[in-house]
Amino acid sequence: MKNWDSQDERGVCSSERDCEDAYKVCKRLDMPFHQVSYVKEYWHEVFSNLLREYEKGRTPNPDIMCNKHIKFKHFYQYAVNTLGADAMATGHYARTSQEDEEVFQQKHVPPPRTLFRDRFEIRKPARLYQGADRLKDQTFFLSQISQDALRHTIFPLAGLTKDFVKKIAAEAGFQHVLKKKESMGICFIGERDFENFILEYIEPKPGNFVSIEDGKIMGQHKGWFTLTLGQRARIGGQVDPWFVVDKDITTGDVFVGPTTNHPALFRDTIQTDRFHWIAEDPPAELVRTQMMECLFRFNNRMPLNVLQGCAVFFQIKAKYT
Known part of the structure; x- marks a missing residue:
């Protein structure tokens, strides 16, 4: 998923590097690789809102908005409707109240739009819980996603710690992933000098x-x-x-x-x-x-x-x- 178009402050296009890393993983696991661009959607639904909030004196969180509008809306709909996936898996350190098997048994049904739902309908909403690694807990960034997306999402890292995930990656031979630094800074834009970066867009x-x-x-x-x-x-x-x-x-x-x-x-x-x-x-x-x-x-x-x-x-x- 490509959401940002420019190079970082070292002249490196991080999205191209991330794409290459993901392709190497898919090739090693013999999985199909797909790439989709949401540069326009990210600008209009996340970054433009970020600029408006800063101009009002507030401090928005682009990572939360990116998950809400891009990953768990546009990307999720692409995975289910275009690729025909049963569910979406992400690397967040979080878990849900569902077991993974439940996710794959669910059919994709649009939520009802009527004012009163069927009173006899048995409803069991999925709940968002913290994962095993409390130091890497990412439920904060998932706090705005929809119920429909959460019901069709699995978190493979739910019961794992970051150290154990690195051990798995090392045993699987994913050295190029292990060498990557922690993702920091604005979601999909990366770690930059914030003051200089924001002054490129606000006078x-x-x-x-x-x-x-x-x-x-x-x-x-x-x-x-x-x-x-x-x-x-x-x-x-x-x-x-x-x-x-x-x-x-x-x-x-x-x-x-x-x-x-x-x-x-x-x-x-x-x-x-x-x-x-x-x-x-x-x-x-x-x-x-x-x-x-x-x-x-x-x-x-x-x-x-x-x-x-x-x-x-x-x-x-x-x-x-």
């Missing part, structure tokens, strides 16, 4: 780093959209670290505070209007009480945490037509 908007404590100007930045709340601010001439606590997209000021425990870095409320239930319906407890306790993470590397010392409220608005 620089210089502004000031302003101390949240006394309003003192600490330095300058090239654009508030290159900075994320909570990250360390690279301010020239400062010995001690300062961290981004807020952004004013009207004036261009980026407010910073000293130390990672500054009070301005903490929040006790969060608001969102985009919920995605992988099992299609909200949990019964939430529907009944409009309140539930849940675990959360905003970064794939952080452990799952429960909100401490406060309740999580959901206001449900239903519209019947």
